[in-house]
Amino acid sequence: MSFSLGYRCTISSAWKAPSLSGGPIVGRRSRCRARPTAADLAFTDREAALGIILKGATIVELEPAAVEQADLRLEGGAITERGRDLTEGPSDEICELRGKLLLPGLVCAHHHLYTALTRGMAGAEAPEKLLRGAEGVQARLAGALDAGAIELSARIGSLEAISAGTTTIFDHHASPNALSGSLSHVARGMSEVGIRGVLCHEVTDRHGPGKGAEAIEENIAFAQEAQGRFRGMIGADASFTLSDDALDAIRDAMEVSGAGLHIHLAEQAIDERLSIERYGHSPVQRLSDNNLLGPRSILADAVHLSWPELSQVISTGSWLVHNPRSNMNNQAGYAPAGKFGLRAMLGTDGMAADMFAEAQTAYFRSREAGQPIDVLKYLANAQRLASELFQIPIGAIRPGAAADIIILDDPSPMPLSAENLAANFLFRFSARLVESVMIDGIWRMRERRPLGVGVQDLAHQAREAVAVIWERIERS
Numbered sequence: 001m002s003f004s005l006g007y008r009c010t011i012s013s014a015w016k017a018p019s020l021s022g023g024p025i026v027g028r029r030s031r032c033r034a035r036p037t038a039a040d041l042a043f044t045d046r047e048a049a050l051g052i053i054l055k056g057a058t059i060v061e062l063e064p065a066a067v068e069q070a071d072l073r074l075e076g077g078a079i080t081e082r083g084r085d086l087t088e089g090p091s092d093e094i095c096e097l098r099g100k101l102l103l104p105g106l107v108c109a110h111h112h113l114y115t116a117l118t119r120g121m122a123g124a125e126a127p128e129k130l131l132r133g134a135e136g137v138q139a140r141l142a143g144a145l146d147a148g149a150i151e152l153s154a155r156i157g158s159l160e161a162i163s164a165g166t167t168t169i170f171d172h173h174a175s176p177n178a179l180s181g182s183l184s185h186v187a188r189g190m191s192e193v194g195i196r197g198v199l200c201h202e203v204t205d206r207h208g209p210g211k212g213a214e215a216i217e218e219n220i221a222f223a224q225e226a227q228g229r230f231r232g233m234i235g236a237d238a239s240f241t242l243s244d245d246a247l248d249a250i251r252d253a254m255e256v257s258g259a260g261l262h263i264h265l266a267e268q269a270i271d272e273r274l275s276i277e278r279y280g281h282s283p284v285q286r287l288s289d290n291n292l293l294g295p296r297s298i299l300a301d302a303v304h305l306s307w308p309e310l311s312q313v314i315s316t317g318s319w320l321v322h323n324p325r326s327n328m329n330n331q332a333g334y335a336p337a338g339k340f341g342l343r344a345m346l347g348t349d350g351m352a353a354d355m356f357a358e359a360q361t362a363y364f365r366s367r368e369a370g371q372p373i374d375v376l377k378y379l380a381n382a383q384r385l386a387s388e389l390f391q392i393p394i395g396a397i398r399p400g401a402a403a404d405i406i407i408l409d410d411p412s413p414m415p416l417s418a419e420n421l422a423a424n425f426l427f428r429f430s431a432r433l434v435e436s437v438m439i440d441g442i443w444r445m446r447e448r449r450p451l452g453v454g455v456q457d458l459a460h461q462a463r464e465a466v467a468v469i470w471e472r473i474e475r476s
């Protein structure tokens, strides 16, 4: 038995329970119409300049590693020309870079922007309390969020991201008590900063099947409406929180929306133990049995997989995200990141979206484990996935690619080359060198000043919002 959500999506009968807000999910179609429309999601924005020439840059590409002095011409959000001494058109804006480093914008493949507003509050929580468990501080924070806090948190987290040279975020959102329309609020916060986003809301049984179905509906609606700098996916929490009916609903949602899956997998050992206790199979087996593995799936963490399971996952073409700082902080264990295959990426999992710091941590931890990894490939893989979803090359610095670039002002006298790029990325580069950021052909930060965001106002709003959130968490 099944019923329709109104998005041509059929959901198994167990998920037919009334939502906590009252009334069956199927009857809430009219409420969905009140959500932001596709036109709203375009947001107001400045147009990309007619033509910009970036002169005298030291252009750096990650994969394959390349370093070359050249000019770039940008138009309409894309790179249109690359070469030495490009000729200026009469209306071109000229930007002299005088040898500064120009890199493609970095991509964070797994984040939780909703934690940005209250960063630091989890400090006293013991890792063994499972931060993401039902009683964990992260779950209590998610439960305390309202629309305003969601938007504010997304804005703050996006600001952190561009300040560190991150131009695209794959975000995994959760706000069970402010669920409907929540992804539009995340998008609105990100849009003010100008960053790209691939968004989803986690589906889970933790809050009852009504909330699960509502999350499915939210994911489908956003994925179908997202455009411009936004794309949608179907989000899911760890599979031990998902019944068989929930997995069915997720697969149906992927088919209906055409969107991929973004799920936590085997972050903690408990994921496998509870999965077997409750459903008789391991997380990988359950995902495989439900056709949820494949090139449209992003699997975050993958710490506790057996070699055969990891091999099985890789053979499906799934994307794997290594989150070293988060895994270390949560004492989750060390993921076999060196064996993640050709679709390995890096994410920050709620830590600030600083991919320089994440890449450096990934590398140092892998050295400690005696399994050093090539972090530039991991960063380039996330750009490759973003390219697929946005249907424009992201990460390449050549004609036809998206004008998502960052400028590093690096006073080091050491000459940079393709051969020493990886070492320089690890031991010399950092977020503090990021001077300017352009996304989709529009400057979002110039000379370390974010454009279009009032930092002081934001700080004031954040202080007020945090006090309210903190009170709700203490009451929860």
Ligand SMILES: [Zn+2]
Binding pocket: 110, 111, 112, 172, 264, 300, 349, 350
């Ligand atoms: Zn996560």
